[in-house]
Amino acid sequence: PLVLVSCDEGQLLRAAGHLVTDLGVPAIVGPNTSQDTLDVSNKVTIASGTLVMSPTAVASSIADLLDENLTWQMVPTDVQRAPLMRAEINALEQPLRTARGRKTLKLAVIYRDDALGQGTRVGLNSLMFNGAALSDPMNLGTNVHILPYQPNQTGQVAMVESTLKFAPDIIVLAGTAEAITQVLVPVERGWTGPAGSRPEYLLIDSLKGPELIDAVTGNPELRRRIRGTGAKSAMRSLSVNEACRVSYATRHPNEAANLFGMGSAYDATYAVAYGIAALRGRSISGRSISQVLPLLGRGGTEIELQSSKVLSAFRHLTEATPVTIIGTSAPLVWDEHGAILGGTIELWCISEASGRPSYDSSGITYDLQLGRTDGVYVQCP
Secondary structure (H helix, E strand, C coil): CEEECCCCHHHHHHHHHHHHHHHCCCEEECCCCHHHHHHHHHHHHHHHCCEEEECCCCCHHHHHCCCCCCEEECCCCHHHHHHHHHHHHHHHHHHHHHHHCCCCCCEEEEEECCHHHHHHHHHCCCCEECCEECCCCCCECCCEEEEEECCCCCCCHHHHHHHHHHCCCEEEEECCHHHHHHHHHHHHHHCCCCCCCCCEEEEEHHHCCHHHHHHHCCCHHHHCCEEEEEEECCHHHHHHHHHHHHHHHHHCCCCCCCCCCHHHHHHHHHHHHHHHHHCCCCCCCHHHHHHHHHHHECCCEEEECCHHHHHHHHHHHHCCCCEEEECCCCECCECCCCCECCCEEEEEEEEEECCEEEEEEEEEEEECCCCEEECCCCCCC
16 A cells, blocks of 8 residues: 655654554655655654655655665755855845946855755855855854754744845745744835845745745735756656656646645656566565565666556556656666665756736756756746
């Protein structure tokens, strides 16, 4: 059986324990955040031999778990995303210096103080800003403020006040929905600087949700100052991703079909099902599924993750025919630590049509395998 779990932080370990101990499930799709994935793995699932496939956890520290190969990731890690984020901060610098008539700029890195945010912060350690290393005295503590926040704290009043006093030109924001409602929105509401002094925002794709859409609705000026890095479907995966979105939109016409994690949750569900098929009648357990998951990307016939291809996939897997399963963002190929290989990172922005904002691509992509950036930033309309 496959069980998908959605719990708040306080319920998470009890829910995972119930699934593992009382129901005896071999696999769990989730949790959604990096810290929750680490906690569930370390405190519940590794000891029980249960497979965990997180659709959205990005912390590279997950790959370092002593987990008997039981915890897997479906999206590129924060380390894989960092080069594009650093490059975009540098790309923002010169236009801002010219527009604001200053030789130096101010940067605030505001991050959720857990595995998710810490990974993004560490990925920025090698950033050059104002022509100097981030740790240079002219930057760190002077023109660069690095500000952690506790995700379980109700409200971030001190964080917001500190940010408003510092008045950064660029804000990197790494967290989940609370970073929008408790940081970005209050900062924008409380800004008292002159026209044209408001910050440019660079986000990560865990913030790519309905809260951000609500924040920019009716505010095109803010919408144009927001961009972010996130996973994008590789060329070979475009048709799979489109089929997934169309299927979801058909069933849920009033909901967005392109939110962060939807495609990777779809991929994870299929991956577990196909892993069970690849066992070819052997005992089903988290350990046995983890042992056959590499078979989904060993070469041979390419099979797209679509409902019309399920029978074909099952036949190939039960006959031990080499296959490569094509997911919504990339082929289902992992390294020896359960981190997804390949794929594409993009710089996204927010467009607007008929008065309703939606997430869109800026035109800049970063190929993980080639380590190459392509395209030119085009502001979303």
